[in-house]
Amino acid sequence: MLETISESPVPVRVISEAIGDYLGRLGPVWIEGELSEVTVRPGAQMVFMKLRDTSADMSISIMCHKSVLSAVEPLPQNARVVMHSKVSWYAKNGSLSFNVKEIRQVGIGELLARLEALKTQLASEGLFDDDRKKQLPFLPKSIGLICGRNSDAEKDVVANATRRWPSVNFEIREVAVQGSAAVVEVSAALRELDANPDVDVIVITRGGGSFEDLLPFSDESLLRLVADCQTPIVSAIGHEKDSPLLDLVADWRASTPTDAGKRVVPDMQEELQKISQLRERSFRHLHNRIEFERAKIAAYLDRPVLKAPHTMVTSRFDLLQNLRDKAARSMGHLIALGREDIAQLSTSIRTLSPQATLDRGYSVVQKKDGAVVRSASEITAGEELRVRLAQGEANVTAN
Amino acid sequence: MAESKKLSYEEARDQLAEIVSKLEGGQATLEESLALWEKGEALAKVCQDWLDGAKAKLDAIRPTE
Numbered sequence A: 001m002l003e004t005i006s007e008s009p010v011p012v013r014v015i016s017e018a019i020g021d022y023l024g025r026l027g028p029v030w031i032e033g034e035l036s037e038v039t040v041r042p043g044a045q046m047v048f049m050k051l052r053d054t055s056a057d058m059s060i061s062i063m064c065h066k067s068v069l070s071a072v073e074p075l076p077q078n079a080r081v082v083m084h085s086k087v088s089w090y091a092k093n094g095s096l097s098f099n100v101k102e103i104r105q106v107g108i109g110e111l112l113a114r115l116e117a118l119k120t121q122l123a124s125e126g127l128f129d130d131d132r133k134k135q136l137p138f139l140p141k142s143i144g145l146i147c148g149r150n151s152d153a154e155k156d157v158v159a160n161a162t163r164r165w166p167s168v169n170f171e172i173r174e175v176a177v178q179g180s181a182a183v184v185e186v187s188a189a190l191r192e193l194d195a196n197p198d199v200d201v202i203v204i205t206r207g208g209g210s211f212e213d214l215l216p217f218s219d220e221s222l223l224r225l226v227a228d229c230q231t232p233i234v235s236a237i238g239h240e241k242d243s244p245l246l247d248l249v250a251d252w253r254a255s256t257p258t259d260a261g262k263r264v265v266p267d268m269q270e271e272l273q274k275i276s277q278l279r280e281r282s283f284r285h286l287h288n289r290i291e292f293e294r295a296k297i298a299a300y301l302d303r304p305v306l307k308a309p310h311t312m313v314t315s316r317f318d319l320l321q322n323l324r325d326k327a328a329r330s331m332g333h334l335i336a337l338g339r340e341d342i343a344q345l346s347t348s349i350r351t352l353s354p355q356a357t358l359d360r361g362y363s364v365v366q367k368k369d370g371a372v373v374r375s376a377s378e379i380t381a382g383e384e385l386r387v388r389l390a391q392g393e394a395n396v397t398a399n
Numbered sequence B: 001m002a003e004s005k006k007l008s009y010e011e012a013r014d015q016l017a018e019i020v021s022k023l024e025g026g027q028a029t030l031e032e033s034l035a036l037w038e039k040g041e042a043l044a045k046v047c048q049d050w051l052d053g054a055k056a057k058l059d060a061i062r063p064t065e
Helices: A012-026 A066-070 A108-124 A152-164 A180-195 A211-218 A220-228 A257-263 A268-302 A310-352 A355-359 B002-006 B009-025 B030-061
Strands: A029-039 A046-052 A059-065 A080-090 A095-105 A142-147 A170-174 A199-206 A233-237 A364-366 A384-388 A393-397
Touching: A012 A080, A029 A059, A029 A180, A046 A066, A059 A066, A059 A080, A066 A095, A108 A211, A108 A220, A142 A152, A142 A180, A152 A170, A152 A199, A152 A257, A170 A180, A180 A199, A180 A211, A180 A220, A199 A211, A199 A257, A211 A220, A211 A233, A233 A257, A268 B009, A268 B030, A310 B030, B009 B030
Parallel strands: A059 A095, A142 A170, A142 A199, A199 A233
Antiparallel strands: A029 A046, A029 A080, A046 A059, A080 A095, A364 A384, A384 A393
16 A cells, blocks of 8 residues: 555656556466457557456457467457466556467367356356246236347247237347347346336347357356346247256246247237136036026925925825724624624523523422422422413412 | 024025925824924025025026026
């Protein structure tokens, strides 16, 4: 730290030397970035370029001897490179420059290896876990759409969603979807849309592209931002076979922009149909239930005890009649029996009664005590006796 | 018969069923049968009122085809 106070300022050269000293301590460094604005003046020994950061919106201007550049030519546009450079401080006019000693292109293999390493790292942190995945809203108020400038991807998402749900509305953010600006612009749009309360789901989409083109969608800072978003994210990058790491972090992976358009909104017709079917089924159920119960009640009312309640009286009446008839009959029967008995008795009395014998002229002699005299020896002279004749009786005395 | 008004549809229906089986059982005295029959009629009416009410509500929304 250099202590200075306004009363005794330090001259320029002291500051300049201090800066030169700090930078000197940095020493040569290996820097990674994206090469752009390469300017080669004819005949010039030195070549000037810009090296952009792959995630942040920063860049540094660098220079190198033309042989350093030609050693690694041809380099594609926006090539991803690694450079060995010393930071030099030109005290005379206080300018800083990077004098690059060696440039190496970062090959596909290297990029793939880095991507795999990042993938395992993020996986171990649980950023790809299923339980982190948020539910997509059934019907979003509005859909955030981050896509390339008037790209087919944008058209596909909007067309398909609108066909299913005509009144859908979008918050569209057209940004760079490849190169070093992509990560920066996509992230900015993502932060803005994530903060917007009306945006219930955000679709990040772009058409197909080369491995490098899709690289921004495997960028660590973008992936961590996606993971932290509160709003559900749909990743719809490239074609079916393309699968940048964004697919793993997002809450839902659409195979294509069209697929995303269909997934984020329900199909109006389908929903209306479902609703009317449900109404129909509930009406049908209730209708049948009432008919069923009505039939049941009718069945009860049809039962004789209710349909013809008079039976409770008439059946008893019949029973009564029946009983009375029975009584009458049995009385009649008894009477008849009685008569018969009497008849028999009277005949038997008649047969047993001595009257007939008396009629034939016989008579019955009885002692005073009523005993019947069967032999003369039983009679003593002067005894009073009764003689019963066919007609009447007489009192006699034996002589 | 007043209390039969508060009955739910199912209660009225079940009581009606009971009355029918009692009457059909033939054990009830004349007096009981008369009373049972009257109650049965009242309950049947309660059930029908419930059903007619429900049907009316349904028809109000969806006149049956």
